[in-house]
Amino acid sequence: MENPFVFGEIVEQRHFVDREKELQNLVRDLADGQKVFLLSPRRFGKSSLVSLALLKLQKRHIRTANITVSSYANYAQFLEKFAERVLRSAGPWDRVKGWIGRFIQRVQPTITMNPASGETSISLSRAADSDASPLAAEVFAMPGELARNGGFRMAICLDEFQQIDLFGGPAVENVLRNEVQRQREIGYVFSGSQPSLMEEMLSSGRPFHKAGPAVFLEKIPVAAWKDFIRAQFKSRRRKVTEQALDRLMKAADLIPYDVQRTAHELWDYAELADRAELDIPEVDLVIDEL
Ligand SMILES: Nc1ncnc2c1ncn2[C@@H]1O[C@H](COP(=O)(O)OP(=O)(O)OP(=O)(O)O)[C@@H](O)[C@H]1O
Ligand SMILES: [Mg+2]
Structure with missing residues (x-):
């Protein structure tokens, strides 16, 4: 996908x-x-x-x-x-x-x-x-x-x-x-x-x-990002925890480009490692490699 x-x-x-x-x-x-x-x-x-x-x-x-x-x-x-x-x-x-x-x-x-x-x-x-x-x-x-x-x-x-x-x-x-x-x-x-x-x-x-x-133009609100990211992973039967989402938003400082880039890498990681659940350590791992 x-x-x-x-x-x-x-x-x-x-x-x-x-x-x-x-x-x-x-x-x-x-x-x-x-x-x-x-x-x-x-x-x-x-x-x-x-x-x-x-x-x-x-x-x-x-x-x-x-x-x-x-x-x-x-x-x-x-x-x-x-x-x-x-x-x-x-x-x-x-x-x-x-x-x-x-x-x-x-x-x-x-x-x-x-x-x-x-x-x-x-x-x-x-x-x-x-x-x-x-x-x-x-x-x-x-x-x-x-x-x-x-x-x-x-x-x-x-x-x-x-x-x-x-x-x-x-x-x-x-x-x-x-x-x-x-x-x-x-x-x-x-x-x-x-x-x-x-x-x-x-x-x-x-x-x-x-x-x-x-x-x-202001930043896009956290709630809208979370819904979007959750829904995408869900369509692949994966779950991103609430804390993981918070970590991602914070690291990206809600800058749309950075949110998307981090989520993109997290997606690739989940595909490669075939993870059903993504939590803080997974987000941290991805951020470290950006
Ligand atoms: N409404 C949105 N929904 C989802 N992602 C968005 C949205 N707006 C921006 N992005 C993300 O931010 C990135 C940059 O967006 P865009 O190029 O439209 O911004 P810009 O303000 O024109 O930037 P620049 O000033 O560099 O030209 C997009 O590639 C996308 O990853
Ligand atoms: Mg532009």
Whole structure:
């Protein structure tokens, strides 16, 4: 049987623990076209929460795009990928191309389509390499143009949003904020794993001040973790004692990544040693080897 404890990856729905309220609120806000700021320390579960929210929105026929800001080396590359993801999420190129007249006229991108996959890729003009900023407003305006002309709603996530500052500081924030606030029909979630940098971006005098609700993701409560872990082991006819669970939670300091990682190792240990009951010594053994 597959190890049900996943760490270092986006958690799928069937292994997603708790956060029901947060999920419900995020889905609602994005569907309403709000601009939400999601903050927490690293490995608390922002990306997993957002992924699941976007999945739920897709089921409601809302187009979604998820872009990790920190994956791009420079502003021009980020803008290209942003445009690409948004275009792809909107639908098949044959239909989408009719909806982005202004973007094509002003930006004059090179758009290529892979006939096998039907996927489009975009490159912005050469000029963007030296200074991307004149293009930025056009690129950030595109989701609004698409949604209006195509008659649909959209939700966009910019993950690791604090990194946007590396592309040019408040000037970049300013362009984005100006375009985003005109897009009533588009929900945005800006999530950041450096709460201090994100808070700075939201402080007064900065472009994103009071642009939308800020959500601070807390740790997942002990009880929810215990239920989840117990149930997984039970499906394999194994029992984890209450004290063992307490030890595990304490060692992981309730940090979601660490809880999952420890539980993952405990699962592997139980499989290998074929233990029907897992108690404190077994948890300690596993923790020692992490
Ligand atoms: N709701 C959840 N249910 C179960 N496990 C979770 C949940 N949220 C987070 N985790 C665990 O924490 C790990 C990290 O989650 P995720 O990558 O979503 O966090 P993050 O806040 O985006 O982290 P980073 O700041 O490093 O990008 C996951 O791989 C998983 O092990
Ligand atoms: Mg993340």
